[in-house]
Amino acid sequence: MAYSFVEIQKRKTYFIVFLTILLIIIYFATIWILWLAAKIYFVSVFMDFQNFPKKFFFPSFKENVILFIIAIKIALIHFFISSKNMSKKIFYILKAEPMDLSYLKHQQLKNIIDEVLIATGSSQIEGRVINTAFCNAFSTADFDGKVYIGVTEGLLSKLNRSQLEAVVAHEVAHIISGDCFYTTVVCSMFGIYEGFLERISENLVPIETVSGFITKSILYCIISFISALNNLVVSLLSQQREFRADAIAVKLTRNPLALAESLYIISKTWRGKSTASEAFSPLFIVETKDASEFSTHPPIEERINILMNMAHADHSVLEKMMENMYFRTGNIRKDTTPKIGGKTKTQKGWFIFKDNKWQGPFSFSELTQLNWLTGDHLICREGALTVKKACEDFDLISLFKPLHKEVSYKYSCPHCYHGLEELKYEWASTYRCPICKGILVSRSELNKILIREERSFSEEIFQQAEMVKKEKQERFRKIQQIHTPFVLNCPKCGKKMRRRLFSYEAPVEIDVCIWCDIFWFDAEELDIMQVLYDQNLNKDILLE
Amino acid sequence: MWLLLLILIILLWVISVYNVIVAKRNNVDNAWAQIEVQLKRRHDLIPNLVKVAKGYLAYERETLENVIKARTQAMQAINIKDKETAENFLTSALRSLLFVVENYPDLKANQNMLKLQEEIISTENRIAFARQYYNDEVMRFNITIQQFPFCFVARMFCISKKELFKIEDSSQKEPPKVKL
Ligand SMILES: [Zn+2]
Numbered sequence: 001m002a003y004s005f006v007e008i009q010k011r012k013t014y015f016i017v018f019l020t021i022l023l024i025i026i027y028f029a030t031i032w033i034l035w036l037a038a039k040i041y042f043v044s045v046f047m048d049f050q051n052f053p054k055k056f057f058f059p060s061f062k063e064n065v066i067l068f069i070i071a072i073k074i075a076l077i078h079f080f081i082s083s084k085n086m087s088k089k090i091f092y093i094l095k096a097e098p099m100d101l102s103y104l105k106h107q108q109l110k111n112i113i114d115e116v117l118i119a120t121g122s123s124q125i126e127g128r129v130i131n132t133a134f135c136n137a138f139s140t141a142d143f144d145g146k147v148y149i150g151v152t153e154g155l156l157s158k159l160n161r162s163q164l165e166a167v168v169a170h171e172v173a174h175i176i177s178g179d180c181f182y183t184t185v186v187c188s189m190f191g192i193y194e195g196f197l198e199r200i201s202e203n204l205v206p207i208e209t210v211s212g213f214i215t216k217s218i219l220y221c222i223i224s225f226i227s228a229l230n231n232l233v234v235s236l237l238s239q240q241r242e243f244r245a246d247a248i249a250v251k252l253t254r255n256p257l258a259l260a261e262s263l264y265i266i267s268k269t270w271r272g273k274s275t276a277s278e279a280f281s282p283l284f285i286v287e288t289k290d291a292s293e294f295s296t297h298p299p300i301e302e303r304i305n306i307l308m309n310m311a312h313a314d315h316s317v318l319e320k321m322m323e324n325m326y327f328r329t330g331n332i333r334k335d336t337t338p339k340i341g342g343k344t345k346t347q348k349g350w351f352i353f354k355d356n357k358w359q360g361p362f363s364f365s366e367l368t369q370l371n372w373l374t375g376d377h378l379i380c381r382e383g384a385l386t387v388k389k390a391c392e393d394f395d396l397i398s399l400f401k402p403l404h405k406e407v408s409y410k411y412s413c414p415h416c417y418h419g420l421e422e423l424k425y426e427w428a429s430t431y432r433c434p435i436c437k438g439i440l441v442s443r444s445e446l447n448k449i450l451i452r453e454e455r456s457f458s459e460e461i462f463q464q465a466e467m468v469k470k471e472k473q474e475r476f477r478k479i480q481q482i483h484t485p486f487v488l489n490c491p492k493c494g495k496k497m498r499r500r501l502f503s504y505e506a507p508v509e510i511d512v513c514i515w516c517d518i519f520w521f522d523a524e525e526l527d528i529m530q531v532l533y534d535q536n537l538n539k540d541i542l543l544e
Numbered sequence: 545m546w547l548l549l550l551i552l553i554i555l556l557w558v559i560s561v562y563n564v565i566v567a568k569r570n571n572v573d574n575a576w577a578q579i580e581v582q583l584k585r586r587h588d589l590i591p592n593l594v595k596v597a598k599g600y601l602a603y604e605r606e607t608l609e610n611v612i613k614a615r616t617q618a619m620q621a622i623n624i625k626d627k628e629t630a631e632n633f634l635t636s637a638l639r640s641l642l643f644v645v646e647n648y649p650d651l652k653a654n655q656n657m658l659k660l661q662e663e664i665i666s667t668e669n670r671i672a673f674a675r676q677y678y679n680d681e682v683m684r685f686n687i688t689i690q691q692f693p694f695c696f697v698a699r700m701f702c703i704s705k706k707e708l709f710k711i712e713d714s715s716q717k718e719p720p721k722v723k724l
């Protein structure tokens with residue numbers, strides 16, 4: 001679009017040569033200093049330092065040449081290793097995963113990527129999703145021409161369709177202009193190692209022992225050194241690329257307001273500070289670190305102002321949109337539709353939609369006789385206004401059970417020892433006990449559930465959540481008085497699970513297995529937990 | 545002898561110009577093919593949509609039938625002008641169907657319906673983007689064959705201007721609010 005293919009290739013070659021030269025200089029300087037230090041150390045320990053000729057310390061021409069050759073070799077090896085499978089390594093560190101197309105929001109992301117591609121007339125782009133609450137998006141490009149766009153789960157839950165489209169268009173713009181490739185290569189040189197060490201230090205045992213403290217401090221020193229080098233090479237990138245990408249994105253979607261809105265939302269939320277994503281800050285649409293003199297992005301306000309000018313809109317539009325958004329998350333998830341024909345009132349019969357008309361009513365025993373009835377048929381209870389699939393009706397599930405009977409249970413309930421049924425809760429996989437309704441969920445899946453906003457909750461759940469909040473102090477006192485917090489066995493590994501409160505902000509009682517990182521929620525506790533999470537203003541603290 | 549050389553040069557020039565024009569025309573044709581792919585995608589979605597909605601919308605026969613009728617018409621249209629009107633008709637029929645769906649909370653919450661709705665919105669956007677791309681290519685082509693040296697060659701080979709594809713902008717975007 002903006003540049004011809006040949007031109008992009010030419011610029012790529014220049015860029016790689018330039019980067020390699022920079023690497024050689026960095027390594028030469030480092031080796032030179034190390035060599036000098038080694039010499040001084042050697043002399044001061046084994047010989048008379050005072051009387052030694054000072055000329056000896058500074059490397060001779062011959063030594064310089066040797067050091068230079070070593071530097072070239074190391075730099076080339078470094079470049080070769082770092083430039084292999086760049087995207088794969090970045091995904092590993094960011095924990096970015098392929099999309100789960102059974103989840104509507106992920107399908108939507110895939111659709112949007114395909115749509116924007118039609119506008120550019122270019123080739124395939126793959127989507128990735130990071131299972132985290134922070135809001136950001138990034139793109140990567142490999143040497144073999146494969147390109148990816150990644151979006152965080154948090155961003156997916158906060159943006160509407162046209163806003164998400166604007167973000168995707170921005171990333172596509174980076175890809176077609178070739179900027180994405182430079183950014184990926186530059187970030188791969190040192191960022192990968194910084195991010196990798198960052199992830200190791202996250203998983204390290206807390207600083208309680210002396211050796212733990214020492215390892216942690218050494219690791220910290222190494223990380224800061226690599227981070228400094230990362231900042232150095234990353235400063236090569238021009239901030240102009242973001243303005244350029246914004247402009248192309250608007251040209252593609254013809255919707256500057258949506259892009260301004262999404263930038264505004266991202267700038268007002270947690271963008272990924274103090275996670276491993278900091279090492280790849282330049283890859284993201286809005287930088288994950290705080291703005292500083294090392295900023296790789298232009299100030300976000302400036303970008304928003306330009307876009308708002310294009311849209312001929314006022315800044316107040318953005319503030320209003322943000323207010324509406326918080327209003328939405330706070331309230332819309334309350335399920336206010338009155339329950340008609342609840343479980344207590346037993347209806348006499350069911351109507352079934354077959355051959356384009358409603359038939360019936362049938363009684364339960366009559367239904368068992370109908371051999372053509374499948375779980376896919378639409379049914380309506382007598383006197384009720386709601387229509388649903390037969391397999392979704394609470395009383396009819398047993399009719400269709402035989403179909404599912406072959407499924408062997410993976411886990412069994414720690415309370416009632418009944419097999420746990422796999423249940424998609426907001427498209428995250430959980431296991432639920434059909435008898436006590438308790439739910440087993442791993443940490444990463446729980447993450448998804450808390451971030452996503454697909455379910456609405458009844459008034460009772462909201463009341464219970466209020467109760468939990470009121471009893472906060474009492475609950476904490478109580479949980480500390482328990483003498484035997486290890487009651488239930490982990491359904492996965494069989495070890496004892498610890499009973500505790502989830503967190504200070506969400507004091508819901510849970511059982512957790514520290515070995516498998518898996519949680520057991522009693523009936524409705526997960527729903528209550530979600531309501532509490534939504535109500536929390538800086539809710540991202542609950543996660544990570 | 546010189547005359548022969550001159551004719552040869554002119555001939556070569558004509559061929560090269562002709563090639564440029566043909567290359568641009570191929571771009572236009574490719575862009576048009578993309579539109580057809582997306583229109584077909586939309587036509588293929590409609591039977592599914594009707595199947596899912598039928599059970600819930602027993603009292604909205606007319607809306608459903610309108611959609612089916614519009615689809616058949618759109619599929620029969622051959623030239624660009626016919627397609628324009630038929631597709632616009634289909635767009636409005638689909639819109640009124642989606643509008644009706646809003647009044648049926650059960651249908652709205654149905655997973656299949658949600659998926660189909662997303663597919664329809666996506667297809668509408670794809671059509672809009674494909675049309676945008678096509679029209680850009682047509683503009684480029686039309687400008688080229690009107691320019692000074694190209695117009696002779698174009699006239700020589702009877703290459704005429706291409707038509708733009710005008711379809712109602714069906715994407716869900718709100719128009720930007722104008723500052724007063
Ligand atoms: Zn960007």
Ligand SMILES: [Zn+2]
Nearest residue numbers: 413416433436
């Ligand atoms: Zn149970």
Ligand SMILES: [Zn+2]
Nearest residue numbers: 490493513516
């Ligand atoms: Zn366990």
